[in-house]
Amino acid sequence: MSITLPSGGAPMPPADDEKPFGSLGVDPHGSRRSRAVNAYLARVTWPMMLAAGRSHPLVTAQMIQRTRPGLNRTIERLSPPPSGTQVELVRETFRGGQIRGEWVTGRRAADPQPGTRIIYYLHGSGYVVCSPRTHRGLVARLGNRTELSAFSLDYRLGPEHPWPCAGNDAIRGYRWLLAQGYRAEDIVVAGDSAGGHLALDLLAVNHATRTPQPGSMVLFSPLYDPTFDLAVDNQRSGVHDPIINAVTARKILRLYTRSADPDHPRMRIRLTPEMSLPKTLIQYGSLEVMGADARATHDEIVGAGGVSVIQAWPDQGHVFQLMPRLSTEARQAVDTAARFITVTAPTRTEPAS
Template sequence: MVLVAGALRHGADVLRGRTSAAIAAAMTKGRVAWLATGLAIALLPASARAEAPPPQTAASKQQIEKLVETWRQYYHKADSLRDRRQAFEDLMESTPEPTRVQIRSVDAGGVDAQLIWPARLHHPLGRRAILYVHGGGFYSGSLRTHRAIAGALAKAASADVLLIDYRLAPDNPYPNQIDDTLTAYRWLLDSGYENDNIVLVGESVGGNLAIEATLRQMRVRGPLPAAVVAMSPLTDLAATGASLMANASTDPLIDAAQLDLIRKAYLGTRSPADPMVSPLYGDMTGFPPLLMQVGSGEALLDDTLRLADTARKAGVDVETEIWPGMIHQWQLFPFWIDDARKSNQRIADYAIKHFADKPQP
């Protein structure tokens, strides 16, 4: 199912029966006009219906413009990986810490992590868990940069959130990041969480890692999570999506040069089209339910749409939300952006829907 914010001049009936690849092609040709106004829903399959993302408001647009300005203030001189890593830390250091949560540092099978749960409880729930895998190009990001979104999801989903501090490139290239993600997932299983009460969530490259860790778990026939959520995931390290160029003027964070830095730091000599690093080229048959969110103007828009098409053809229960006017990683800023709070709530609702053990009202 693809949930698209935007206007369809030919009516929603035109979309029924079309593949998401066809939708992606249409969007690439006329994305700005197509997505700028109104609301439309493309249903794949038509029997599955859900609420689409809300249209962008004037206030939301102003909030995003302010965030873009803030990003550029921190990143305008950050050319090297080390400088970009520090810029991300400095930016997120200026953001509020999560409130009304409790935080405990844990060793998740050798992976540094923090367990975060709603403050109204004296101890972690020990039943429902979200494994959060942060973004940051495989070379940046930390417990500090992502505590706010982890705390927001813990409260909204009434779940324990395990936020992991996986090893970073270039000192620790592939496959260390996937190894750490899978180690943390198995630690949750060993700690008493049932697999049908665990949801993997990640944004940007964290979405890539959440998907790739699940695919690896499938290959060894291990217990799979109840669902996976990927926000603006990087699914094609070969960078063949048309939106990479088509949305270059609307995405302040991701471009071809940035992806080249990521590839060199993370992959070394490994092919970027290897399905072990780019899930777009993998076999998704048997994958758990998958939710993906992406902004309409993101360079990685096609990474989401094409993976959704691949997953759907493999029989995966997949939902895709395209949020109008949102930029890469907008979900990290629920304290500044209305649509970040809304999108985080939708992620929490999706997790609750797939948890075997539902929160008490």
């Protein structure tokens, strides 16, 4: 199946192909700025990741709790929302749990109301850091380019709230949107990193509970394997991520997953043909150790009979779309994601007169 982009954009490739980048005007070797930034990040972040990895697990948990506020503030400064972005905080009780998050409406986006399309955003975190505020810039930019408002979920994080708290929150948030009157086919699920794993979990649980699936899905550098074994193997094969040391990241993820059975169906998620999967776009950076997770996510969707378009962006790191100030390609990638969302809009049928 081929998905055609509007406004003269290049056609999306068949589901089992990766996107060629010449037609997008993207340097096949990555921009000079991206290469310089990644070299700098590798010099700065790898020593910190290695030091954290050598720490005792209990110290690592304390370290996450101490450093989380500062790390979040740094990301917020590096990825601010565009001017004119409006934010409405949500704090509600729903079906025995809490709905926490924010509506993000960009300057060019329509106000959220039932009957319109919206984005349901699940931020990345390693399940232990970040928030809707850290991702407000990315969510607003995606909303501006699609002219859609987005609900960005503030799910619970480890180590304070272990598995499957975040997944339960993501499921509750989706059902809350349905209860507000939004049609499932009008919901675009989008997420990055751990948010990708939350999105897959949502699809599987939707099927098990006979809840209608979202209309489409966009995933940036999705996590597929929460044991992080795929990423560790990818690193040992020679992939040198400028940001993430896979061995250390695996220890950090365990602060959330703890003693969860790695083969539990909500850990190792299996999709099947009867799940009515949404059309999906996956983007990842060619330098990241989680490229193996992105490819496994794509294979899982295609193997279940779904439509998945995967793009490996050259010389990019993990969730590069978050940092347009650091990566020229970030804007191009978000533009491409927005076009995908536009062309996968449900067809409206006019009522008979």
